[in-house]
Amino acid sequence: MSTTYGALQSLRLTPVHDRDQEPKWWRSSVIYQVYPRSFRDLDGDGVGDLAGITAELGQLAELDIDAIWLSPFYPSPQLDGGYDVSDYCDVDPSFGTLADFDALVSAADALSIRVIIDLVPNHCSQEHVLFRQALAAGPDAPERDLFVFRDGRGASGQLPPNNWQSHFGGPAWTRVTESDGQPGQWYLHLFDSSQPDFNWDNELVRQEFERVLCFWLDRGVAGFRVDVAHALIKAEGLPDWDGRADGGSIPGYPFTDAPMFGQPQIHDIYRRWREVLAEYDGERILCAEASVDPLDRLADWVRPDQMHQTFNFSYLAAPWDAAELRRIITSSLEAFDAVGAPTTWVLSNHDVVRHPTRLALTADSPRPGDGRGPEDEQPDHVLGTRRARAASLLMLGLPGGVYLYQGEELGLPDHTTLPHDVRQDPTYHRTGGSRLGRDGCRVPLPWTSTGASLGYSATGEAWLPQPQGWAELSREAQRHDPASTLSLYRSALALRREHGLGSGSLAWAEDLTGPDCLGLVNNGVLVLLNTGSAPVELPDLPVLLRSGSPASAPHILDPEECAWLQTEDPGTTGR
Ligand code: BGC
Numbered sequence: 001m002s003t004t005y006g007a008l009q010s011l012r013l014t015p016v017h018d019r020d021q022e023p024k025w026w027r028s029s030v031i032y033q034v035y036p037r038s039f040r041d042l043d044g045d046g047v048g049d050l051a052g053i054t055a056e057l058g059q060l061a062e063l064d065i066d067a068i069w070l071s072p073f074y075p076s077p078q079l080d081g082g083y084d085v086s087d088y089c090d091v092d093p094s095f096g097t098l099a100d101f102d103a104l105v106s107a108a109d110a111l112s113i114r115v116i117i118d119l120v121p122n123h124c125s126q127e128h129v130l131f132r133q134a135l136a137a138g139p140d141a142p143e144r145d146l147f148v149f150r151d152g153r154g155a156s157g158q159l160p161p162n163n164w165q166s167h168f169g170g171p172a173w174t175r176v177t178e179s180d181g182q183p184g185q186w187y188l189h190l191f192d193s194s195q196p197d198f199n200w201d202n203e204l205v206r207q208e209f210e211r212v213l214c215f216w217l218d219r220g221v222a223g224f225r226v227d228v229a230h231a232l233i234k235a236e237g238l239p240d241w242d243g244r245a246d247g248g249s250i251p252g253y254p255f256t257d258a259p260m261f262g263q264p265q266i267h268d269i270y271r272r273w274r275e276v277l278a279e280y281d282g283e284r285i286l287c288a289e290a291s292v293d294p295l296d297r298l299a300d301w302v303r304p305d306q307m308h309q310t311f312n313f314s315y316l317a318a319p320w321d322a323a324e325l326r327r328i329i330t331s332s333l334e335a336f337d338a339v340g341a342p343t344t345w346v347l348s349n350h351d352v353v354r355h356p357t358r359l360a361l362t363a364d365s366p367r368p369g370d371g372r373g374p375e376d377e378q379p380d381h382v383l384g385t386r387r388a389r390a391a392s393l394l395m396l397g398l399p400g401g402v403y404l405y406q407g408e409e410l411g412l413p414d415h416t417t418l419p420h421d422v423r424q425d426p427t428y429h430r431t432g433g434s435r436l437g438r439d440g441c442r443v444p445l446p447w448t449s450t451g452a453s454l455g456y457s458a459t460g461e462a463w464l465p466q467p468q469g470w471a472e473l474s475r476e477a478q479r480h481d482p483a484s485t486l487s488l489y490r491s492a493l494a495l496r497r498e499h500g501l502g503s504g505s506l507a508w509a510e511d512l513t514g515p516d517c518l519g520l521v522n523n524g525v526l527v528l529l530n531t532g533s534a535p536v537e538l539p540d541l542p543v544l545l546r547s548g549s550p551a552s553a554p555h556i557l558d559p560e561e562c563a564w565l566q567t568e569d570p571g572t573t574g575r
Helices: 050-055 057-061 098-110 129-137 142-146 203-218 266-278 295-302 322-337 381-396 426-430 475-479 485-498
Strands: 013-017 030-034 067-070 114-119 173-177 183-188 223-226 285-288 344-346 401-405 506-509 517-522 525-530 543-546 561-566
Touching: 013 322, 050 057, 050 098, 057 098, 098 114, 114 203, 129 142, 203 266, 266 285, 266 295, 295 322, 322 506, 322 517, 322 525, 381 485, 381 525, 381 561, 475 485, 485 543
Parallel strands: 030 067, 030 401, 067 114, 114 223, 223 285, 344 401
Antiparallel strands: 013 506, 173 183, 506 517, 517 525, 525 561, 543 561
């Protein structure tokens, strides 16, 4: 039995967010994350490369995106997928050369696609020259002060300086062997032991990173996604901390007092960076990857003199529940509007289980870093795909910036049966396999329906195997199929631009929101989502797009479906 809603004329609207007054590209941008290792491998060594990205930019341009964000491609031992950087101003030979990078930027520019890169300022690789020098220089040398070295506790310094835990499991400290062959000081690493944390209280560290910013800005990048942006400054005295390694207290996860995250002095660093960027033309941007709760505290990061954007992980973590989605969307818009910043929306990235898999799991949503393996509950792919398509359409109907993760436009799920012996994520190895890690969301993309690695690599080599069934999800298989997820994304992104949804406004359509249904109006487009199990009658309006089957009844919104309806003439256009 379906529910009938009242006539549209009698809709009661609750405005939450007004149209943006100052159009700047990054306020409404669609930014596509490229994870270079898994995008496209042109030289056939089994690892993606910059030339592979350049070769496929035309396919990305078809999605009508504003920018790509490249995960790290710098020289690195790759012990954390390149987030262990040994040289911030070069390209790892497995990805290509600086000339390949320049070629990528100019090819992207020709397609009006900006290039944003990933800056990893909290830590480097143990292979970085500054860390090697710090090790060699000995305990009291100034070189050590670029990192967080401390003497250990206990009679012979045999215990770590405090009780902090690494994000990837195990202690956040490693003891070094000094030049006399004796066990010596400990260094801090909030992540893997191969990733020593910088000491951002040292002015030389600040100057070095400002140099790095300029190096890439001079090469034409449009900005930076700033890795673990909330961790750079640690509380004075490095006090013990009994909360979760990721900074959240238990239970309830209020992010309030973790001594390694969200320290107020961090903002001085970003104020300086903002000034550096302001010297360049073209509105270059900073986007914080900051796991800071609650949302109004996160909004501190995006004031006019600091970062331009920050990821909204509260939205990513939202359960499949209409009321919760409404609550999180409302509080996101209110929190960011209060400081004049745009809200961003994101459903997947290289650290979390992809949303078609996440939304199909009946258990609690997995924590970042907790993948799914062959021994776990396997997701219902049909249900996951239905929900993911609906979730994507809801997200693309919201005002603000959007981040997409490579492969979500193909509806790719996680690889949930990856053999354990191919796993590379340090989380897996540092927890003795009790947390599976993030390899499942980093599997090389399928480009064609045939071939050993489905067109990912020229030789069929691939650093991780692809799961069964990905041939049908390949770009080639979806490209000309109007019912495919790729076609849905293409249409949604084109309509998003045509109707100016990114820079639009949001009002909740009260009369349309039954307990399992969400209705919002943005720039004359009515976005309706049904998270429930009963069909819902659609108002008598032209349907612009729907996430469900083309065979669905025209006036019915199916369970787990989202639709966009036209309420008035699109007054606004995008770019
Ligand atoms: C990145 C991860 C990385 C970690 C350490 C994160 O937030 O997104 O992929 O492992 O920072 O750099």
